Amino acid sequence: MSTQKPLSDPARAPRVRSFDHVGITVADLEAATTFFARLGLEVLGDPMAVEGEFLDTVIGIPDARTRIVMLRAPSGGTTLELSSFTRPDHEPGSPAPMANELGIRNVAFMVDDLDAMIDQVVGDGYALVGGVGEWQHAIRMAYVRGPEGIIVSLAKSIG
Numbered sequence: 091m092s093t094q095k096p097l098s099d100p101a102r103a104p105r106v107r108s109f110d111h112v113g114i115t116v117a118d119l120e121a122a123t124t125f126f127a128r129l130g131l132e133v134l135g136d137p138m139a140v141e142g143e144f145l146d147t148v149i150g151i152p153d154a155r156t157r158i159v160m161l162r163a164p165s166g167g168t169t170l171e172l173s174s175f176t177r178p179d180h181e182p183g184s185p186a187p188m189a190n191e192l193g194i195r196n197v198a199f200m201v202d203d204l205d206a207m208i209d210q211v212v213g214d215g216y217a218l219v220g221g222v223g224e225w226q227h228a229i230r231m232a233y234v235r236g237p238e239g240i241i242v243s244l245a246k247s248i249g
Contacts, residue, residue: 111160111169112197114240117182119174122237123159126170128214129199129207129242131161134169141177153177163199170197186239189219196233198243204230207244211236224248 116122119137127133141155155177161170174180189195201207208218211234219233219241231245 109168111171112194113171113173114194114197115173115175115180116238116240117174117180118237119157119159119172122172122174122240123161125214125216125237126161126172128210129244130201131163131170134160134162139176151178184239186235187241189233189241196241196243198245201244201246204232204244204246208232208234211244 114122123133123137137157137159139155139157141153145154145156146152154175156173156175159172161172162168184191187193187195204222208222212218216234216236219235222230222232224230227248229245229247231243234242234244236242
């Protein structure tokens with residue numbers, strides 16, 4: 091049950107303006123960066139270290155330090171932030187979460203050749219979560235388990 095109150099004037103309510111990025115916390119920043127770069131995402135600059143009052147305030151963890159890499163699809167749009175904490179130590183999540191586990195469960199990408207992408211990912215040592223499915227003759231999709239259990243949805247439009 092929601093505990094939020096309805097806004098009195100929805101026309102004047104604050105609104106999201108744009109979708110900026112999705113953040114994923116990982117233990118091995120280099121391995122995760124390599125995985126997503128092999129999918130075709132572009133790495134936007136060198137890893138950056140972030141620490142200090144701003145980070146401590148925003149995440150609510152005193153004396154935190156993280157390294158961050160930003161990536162983006164060649165077509166642009168929303169970016170992917172990979173973050174690895176050097177202070178404090180990271181907290182492990184489920185090693186192989188399934189799609190019904192609460193929380194952000196997958197990050198999805200449209201690809202130009204689904205079968206070739208699956209072959210590449212499997213050749214790199216990663217595995218499909220299930221199989222390749224087709225939805226209403228419109229899209230083919232597969233879930234791949236990437237580094238640190240991250241589920242990556244790879245999809246290709248049909249026709």
